[in-house]
Amino acid sequence: MSEAVPSPTRSPWRRRGLLLAPVAVAGLAGAGFYAMLRGLGTGRYDPRGVPSALIGKPAPDFTLPPLEGADRPGLAAADLKTGRPVLVNFFASWCVPCVIEHPQLMRMAREGVPIFGIAYKDKPEDSLRFLKQHGTPYARLGTDQPGRVAIDWGLYGVPETYLIDGAGIIRWRMAGPVTEEILADQLTPLLRRGA
Amino acid sequence: MIPEIGHFALALALALALVQAVVGMVGAQRADARLMAATPALAAGLLVTIAAAFACLVWAYVANDTTVLNVVQNSHSAKPLLYKISGAWGNHEGSMLLWVLILALCGGAVAAFGTNLPSALQARVLAVLALVALGFLGFILGTSNPFQRIWPPPLDGQGLNPVLQDPGLAFHPPLLYLGYVGFAVTYAFAVAALIEGRVDAAWGRWVRPWALAAWSFLTLGIALGSWWAYYELGWGGYWFWDPVENASLMPWLAGCALLHSAIVVEKREALKTWTVFLALLAFGMSLLGTFLVRSGVLNSVHAFANDPARGTVILILLTLYIGGGFLLFAWRAQAMLPTGVFTPISREGALVLNNLLLCSIAAVVLVGTLYPMFADLVLGEKFSVGPPFFNTAILPLAVPLVGAMALGPVLSWKRARLFPALQRLWWAALAGLGALALCLALEGQRIGPALGFGAAAWTILAAMADIADRIALFSRPRAAWARAKGLPRAAWGGALAHAGLGVMILGLAGMGLATDTLRLVRPGESVALAGLDYRLVSLADAPGPNFSARRATVEVRDGSRLVTTLMPERRSFPLARMTTTEAAIHTTWLSDLYVVLGEEREGGAVLRIHNNPLAPWIWLGGAIMALGGGLSLSDRRMRVSAPAVRPVKAGARA
Numbered sequence: 001m002s003e004a005v006p007s008p009t010r011s012p013w014r015r016r017g018l019l020l021a022p023v024a025v026a027g028l029a030g031a032g033f034y035a036m037l038r039g040l041g042t043g044r045y046d047p048r049g050v051p052s053a054l055i056g057k058p059a060p061d062f063t064l065p066p067l068e069g070a071d072r073p074g075l076a077a078a079d080l081k082t083g084r085p086v087l088v089n090f091f092a093s094w095c096v097p098c099v100i101e102h103p104q105l106m107r108m109a110r111e112g113v114p115i116f117g118i119a120y121k122d123k124p125e126d127s128l129r130f131l132k133q134h135g136t137p138y139a140r141l142g143t144d145q146p147g148r149v150a151i152d153w154g155l156y157g158v159p160e161t162y163l164i165d166g167a168g169i170i171r172w173r174m175a176g177p178v179t180e181e182i183l184a185d186q187l188t189p190l191l192r193r194g195a
Numbered sequence: 196m197i198p199e200i201g202h203f204a205l206a207l208a209l210a211l212a213l214v215q216a217v218v219g220m221v222g223a224q225r226a227d228a229r230l231m232a233a234t235p236a237l238a239a240g241l242l243v244t245i246a247a248a249f250a251c252l253v254w255a256y257v258a259n260d261t262t263v264l265n266v267v268q269n270s271h272s273a274k275p276l277l278y279k280i281s282g283a284w285g286n287h288e289g290s291m292l293l294w295v296l297i298l299a300l301c302g303g304a305v306a307a308f309g310t311n312l313p314s315a316l317q318a319r320v321l322a323v324l325a326l327v328a329l330g331f332l333g334f335i336l337g338t339s340n341p342f343q344r345i346w347p348p349p350l351d352g353q354g355l356n357p358v359l360q361d362p363g364l365a366f367h368p369p370l371l372y373l374g375y376v377g378f379a380v381t382y383a384f385a386v387a388a389l390i391e392g393r394v395d396a397a398w399g400r401w402v403r404p405w406a407l408a409a410w411s412f413l414t415l416g417i418a419l420g421s422w423w424a425y426y427e428l429g430w431g432g433y434w435f436w437d438p439v440e441n442a443s444l445m446p447w448l449a450g451c452a453l454l455h456s457a458i459v460v461e462k463r464e465a466l467k468t469w470t471v472f473l474a475l476l477a478f479g480m481s482l483l484g485t486f487l488v489r490s491g492v493l494n495s496v497h498a499f500a501n502d503p504a505r506g507t508v509i510l511i512l513l514t515l516y517i518g519g520g521f522l523l524f525a526w527r528a529q530a531m532l533p534t535g536v537f538t539p540i541s542r543e544g545a546l547v548l549n550n551l552l553l554c555s556i557a558a559v560v561l562v563g564t565l566y567p568m569f570a571d572l573v574l575g576e577k578f579s580v581g582p583p584f585f586n587t588a589i590l591p592l593a594v595p596l597v598g599a600m601a602l603g604p605v606l607s608w609k610r611a612r613l614f615p616a617l618q619r620l621w622w623a624a625l626a627g628l629g630a631l632a633l634c635l636a637l638e639g640q641r642i643g644p645a646l647g648f649g650a651a652a653w654t655i656l657a658a659m660a661d662i663a664d665r666i667a668l669f670s671r672p673r674a675a676w677a678r679a680k681g682l683p684r685a686a687w688g689g690a691l692a693h694a695g696l697g698v699m700i701l702g703l704a705g706m707g708l709a710t711d712t713l714r715l716v717r718p719g720e721s722v723a724l725a726g727l728d729y730r731l732v733s734l735a736d737a738p739g740p741n742f743s744a745r746r747a748t749v750e751v752r753d754g755s756r757l758v759t760t761l762m763p764e765r766r767s768f769p770l771a772r773m774t775t776t777e778a779a780i781h782t783t784w785l786s787d788l789y790v791v792l793g794e795e796r797e798g799g800a801v802l803r804i805h806n807n808p809l810a811p812w813i814w815l816g817g818a819i820m821a822l823g824g825g826l827s828l829s830d831r832r833m834r835v836s837a838p839a840v841r842p843v844k845a846g847a848r849a
Contacts, residue, residue, distance in 0.1 A: 012529075019528050022472065023521040026479070029565070030514055036492040036572055037506045045492075045572055 042185050054170045059088070059162070060152040064142025067119060069128050075116050075142030081168040085191055086114040088162045089138070090150060092122040093130035095158045101177035102134045108183070109137035113191060116140045120158050121147045163190055198263050198342040201251025205292075205336055208244035208299075211237060212329040219322025223315040223390075231318040235306035238321050241328060242303040249283075249296045252341050256283045261348040265289065265341045271354040273741045281365035285356070287489060287505075288341035290368055294485075295331050297369070297376040298324065305380060312401060319387035320380070327379050330512040338505050357742065357768040357775050363423040370416035371443060375481035377409025378450055382478035382520065385471045389523045392530040394467040399460030402474065404828055406454040409477075411824030413447050418817030425814075429776035429791045431711060431805040433813055436585045438493045441564040442484030448557035449477040452550045459543050463608060466543070467531045469550065475524060479517040480557070486513055493568055538610045545603030552596040559588045590643075597650045597700070600693060601657030605664065619664050620657050627653030638708060647704025654697030658690040688827025692820045699816025705786075705809025717799035725806035728752045729790065732760075734800055742766040744777075747792045747800055751781065758783075763792040763802075782811050 039045025054060070059080050066074035080086060089105060091098045109115055117138035119127040124143060144150055153162070156175040163172035172190055174182060215237040222230025255263045256279050259272045269286045270279055284293040302324045309317045335341070384402045388394045420443070425433040434440060453473040459466045487493050490506025537543040563580045570576050601623065605616045617624070631649030638644060663669060665686060666678040714722045721730035732748040744766040751758040761779035768775070781788045787810040793801030 015529065016525075019468075019525045022475070023518065023525050026517050026521050030510065030518065032569055032572060033486065033490075033492060033506075033510055033513075036568065037490060037510060039572065040491055040506070 042181050044185065054154060054162075055173060057170060058168050059164055059170055060149075062142075062149045062152060064118060064144055064149060067127055067141050067143050068124055070131060070136065070141050072117075072136065072138060072141040075118065075140045077168070079116065079140055080164050081166070082114065083166045084114070085166060085171075086116060086164050088116050088118065088164060090118045090120045090144075090153075090155055090158050090160045091130075092120045092158045093126040094122065097177040098130075098159045099134065101159050101161075101179065102137070104178050104180065104183050105137040106135050108187075109139075114139045117142070118149065119143045119145075120150055120155065121145060163187070197251050197254055198260065198344065201248045201255075202340065202342040204244045204248040204251065205332060205342075208241055208248065208295075209329065209332040209336060211241045211244060212325045212332055215241060215325035216322045216329055219318040219325065223318040223322070226315065228314065231314045234318045234321040235309075238299075238302040238306040238325070241325065242299040245292075245296050245299040245328075245332075249292055252289060252292060253280055253283045255342075256280060259352065261350070261352060262344050262346065263341075264343040264345040267345055267349055267352045269354075270352040271741070272351050274354070274360070275740065277362065277365060278360045284368050285359050285364075288335070288339045290372075291331065291335050291339055292341055293369060294372050294376060295328055295335065297372045298328050298331070298379055301376055301380045302328070305383075309401075316384075316387055316391065316398075316401075319390055320383040323383035323386045324379060327383070327516060330515060334505075334508050334512060338508055354741070354768070357766065357773050361423060361427055363419055363427070367416060367419045367423060370412050370419060372416075374409050374411075374413025374416050374450070375446060375484070377405060377412060378446060378474075378477040378481050380405040381409065381450075381453060381474040382516075385474035386520055386523060388471060389520075389527040392527055394460065394471060394531050396461050396464055399457050399462075399464075399470070402470075403454060403457040403461060406450060406457055406474075406477075407824050407828050410447065410450040410454050411821040411828070413443070413450060414817055414821040414824065417443050417447060418814045418821070421817075422814045425810070426778055426780055427775075429778040429803075431709070431778075431789060431791070431803070431807065433706065433810070436563070436580075436582050438564045439484070439488055441560050442480075442487050445557050445560050445564075446477050446480035446484065448553050448560070449473055449480050452553040452557075453477050455546050455549050455553075459546050463537065463543055465537060466547065466550075468528045471528060471531070472524060473550070473554075475517070475520040479520070480561075482509075482513050482517060485509060487564075537608070540606070540613055541611045542603060542606045542608045544611075545599055545606050548599050549596065549603060552592050552599070556589055556592050556596070559585070559592065563588070586643075590646075594646065594650070597654055597696075600696070601654055601661075604661045604689060604693070605657075620660050623653050623656035623660050626656050634704075641707065644704045644707035647700050647707060651697045651701035651704060654700065655694045658694040658697065662687070662690050684830040685827045688823045688825070688830065690823070691826055692823025695816050695819030695821075695823055697816070698812050698819055702809045702811070702813030702816055706807055706813065709805060709807045709810075711803065711805040713793075713801065713803045715797070715799050716802050717797075720799070722802065722804060724804050725786075726753070727758065727788065727806070728754075729761075729802070729804050731800065731802065734795065737764065739766060742768045745792065745795070747790075747802070749779070749790050749802070751788055759788065761788065761790045763790045765792050784811060785809065787811060 036045050059077055061077045063076040064074055066072060080088070087105075087108070105115055115137050117136075117140070119141070122130075122143070122145065124145075127143065142149075147155075153160075159177050161174045161178050162170050165171050172186070174186075178187065215234060218230050218237060219234040221227070222234065252265070254260075255266050256270055257276070259266065259270060259279070261267050265286065265288050269289075270282045274282065283289045302321060305312075305317065305320055305324065309320070312320075381402050384398065384405070388398055417440075420440070421433045424430070424435070453470065453476075456466050456470045456473055460470045486506065486509045490509055492506065563584055567578060567580055570578065601620060602616060605619050627649045630652040631645050634641075634645035634648045662679075662682075665682055666675045668675045710725055712722060712724050716722060716731045718731050718733050721728050723729070728751070730750045730752065732750055734745065734747050737744045737746040744764045746762050746764045749761045749763070751761060759781040761781055763779040764777040766775050766777060767773070776791050776793075778789055778791045780790075785808065787805070787807040789805040789807055789810075791803040791805075793803055795801075
């Protein structure tokens with residue numbers, strides 16, 4: 001039955017359009033929310049992430065002593081300019097998410113990606129025990145026991161990983177563990193492009 | 196054993212909800228009297244089963260059953276009983292269960308009090324409510340089971356977040372949910388009306404009490420939450436435009452518009468399409484809030500422990516209920532034609548203006564809340580939208596809203612003349628302008644608080660003028676008492692709620708003049724603020740039941756007279772490894788003296804001292820608004836049967 005006579009002052013199409021507007025707006029918002037939820041899973045959308053002010057800038061200057069007994073050289077800003085992309089990873093033995101990301105670091109190291117580690121606010125013997133237990137992915141390893149270098153880098157927490165290109169410019173930052181998904185979706189493509 | 200009973204009761208409730216939805220819809224469609232008569236009984240059954248499940252969860256908390264994962268994560272044997280009980284809904288799973296319990300309560304109320312509803316409408320409303328319950332029960336059972344067991348059981352639980360161990364917060368969620376879920380009932384009425392293709396005065400009369408009740412509870416819930424933030428978080432503020440606060444404000448604004456436009460439907464059979472839209476919108480906004488808080492898509496102090504899988508399920512439910520409702524609206528709302536006509540200057544016209552302004556404010560809040568999220572998604576840029584945006588965008592909308600709010604009730608229906616109406620309010624207008632000028636003179640060029648004081652005087656006095664006018668207080672004072680008794684409670688309630696907003700604005704304006712200072716003070720030293728002298732007497736340890744505290748003793752003197760002794764604390768909860776600040780507040784009703792104890796160093800302590808003029812009136816205003824809603828709800832007209840349903844004039848039969 002189509003007895004519904006539209007009011008004479010307004011065209012029926014305009015009325016229909018107005019009535020459809022809520023569905024359209026809700027639909028668009030819904031699609032956006034869906035994309036956010038997908039992004040949460042892959043790490044592309046992170047409401048808690050804080051943008052690093054250092055992206056696109058050279059890494060801050062620093063020199064860190066090596067970790068005694070780890071059999072790796074220490075780390076300084078000059079070591080970052082290798083002509084190829086490198087990763088700088090802040091970690092600590094007391095940090096649980098560091099254990100989660102460790103297998104990914106080990107795999108990248110086996111695939112030949114240079115990873116430089118910085119032990120953050122950690123006792124040397126604890127760092128050593130951590131590396132003995134889980135393996136050492138780091139080509140160079142500095143200790144930042146007072147956490148002073150971390151301040152210059154704007155460290156948000158551990159673990160935190162930076163990608164530095166061949167010219168020593170910071171290109172990418174991950175605050176939190178590098179998971180399988182982040183490795184596959186973000187880091188590997190960047191490394192392939194040579195950052 | 197008891198958790199299993201609860202789990203089983205939930206599964207049973209799911210089945211009952213499915214049956215209720217099917218029986219109600221099919222019964223109403225086929226006009227089958229037996230099927231339609233079965234729906235209220237099924238709604239009662241749903242209520243009983245969900246209540247049983249909820250009781251089982253509360254039992255697990257009270258008995259501190261550490262084989263239940265939810266209890267382990269959120270409770271502890273050393274917690275006071277009140278917080279053991281409130282802990283049951285202080286977490287994601289339990290709060291969802293409370294949500295469906297309140298939904299079932301609403302369904303039970305529609306079944307019990309809706310005996311005068313046309314049976315097809317009642318059956319459809321109950322069926323829609325059951326559909327909503329079905330989705331959320333499925334969500335609880337599928338992704339958020341509160342009765343999950345853990346084996347072997349830990350020795351004791353991990354404790355409730357200490358910030359949440361507070362009487363104000365124990366009742367904040369239930370009140371909020373009463374509001375959110377109350378809008379599920381108006382939503383169900385709107386969907387039923389769309390299916391039937393008919394909205395009339397009787398429909399407006401049934402919807403209005405539900406909108407009013409939901410709005411009143413939401414008002415109380417928001418006010419309580421804001422008060423809690425004020426005294427517990429110790430930031431000295433009361434509203435932070437946090438996304439989660441906004442999520443509760445949006446349904447409040449939409450519901451506020453709804454309860455006003457439902458009056459027009461009831462009295463004048465106009466604004467039907469719009470009212471149905473608002474009913475859909477109010478519930479949509481409630482669900483949007485649920486999604487934002489629980490899915491993890493936004494960054495907020497309030498967000499529950501979240502999980503994208505849960506977010507996906509809530510998004511599916513949102514699509515079904517909001518998307519489905521709006522689709523039905525686009526398809527069926529054509530059939531609704533207004534019968535009442537009115538000129539722009541009339542009671543209806545004022546209510547339309549109210550609706551437009553309230554919805555514009557809701558749109559501003561919505562945009563301000565969602566914009567950072569969408570900017571992050573689309574542009575990959577991080578920024579936050581803070582108080583400056585909301586304050587500047589809302590002020591130009593709030594000023595005409597408050598201006599028209601006082602005027603609306605004194606206009607007559609259909610066609611009114613502005614000048615006689617203004618004549619009745621001249622002294623309120625004068626007082627408002629006087630307050631504005633006085634504040635500008637005393638406080639200098641601070642336009643915000645001055646506008647606030649002016650608006651508060653105007654609103655409160657106009658509400659009084661309206662009542663005085665209706666009972667003929669000045670023209671025939673002898674008959675005034677008799678007329679006051681005869682005046683419908685809805686009129687009293689409306690005026691009271693409007694005055695309540697005025698009181699709240701008074702508090703907000705006062706807080707606009709708040710001052711504070713931060714100082715390192717050693718025992719014996721003192722700080723001066725707003726004419727008072729705050730002297731730190733001592734710093735000491737003070738043990739508590741499940742925390743240890745550091746307590747400062749601060750004497751507040753006005754000249755030589757001791758006003759009060761304040762004892763702010765910093766509590767540390769060893770179990771949760773958290774510290775909380777307990778602000779010490781003394782209210783003189785004209786002002787709140789508010790002291791927070793910060794960190795200690797160099798033999799002294801950092802004290803943050805606030806002088807908050809008129810602060811308590813913000814929440815008292817909220818309570819008065821809710822009271823006005825309740826008074827209006829107790830009106831006889833809301834309870835007696837609605838006028839007989841008129842025959843359908845133009846409407847497609849479904």
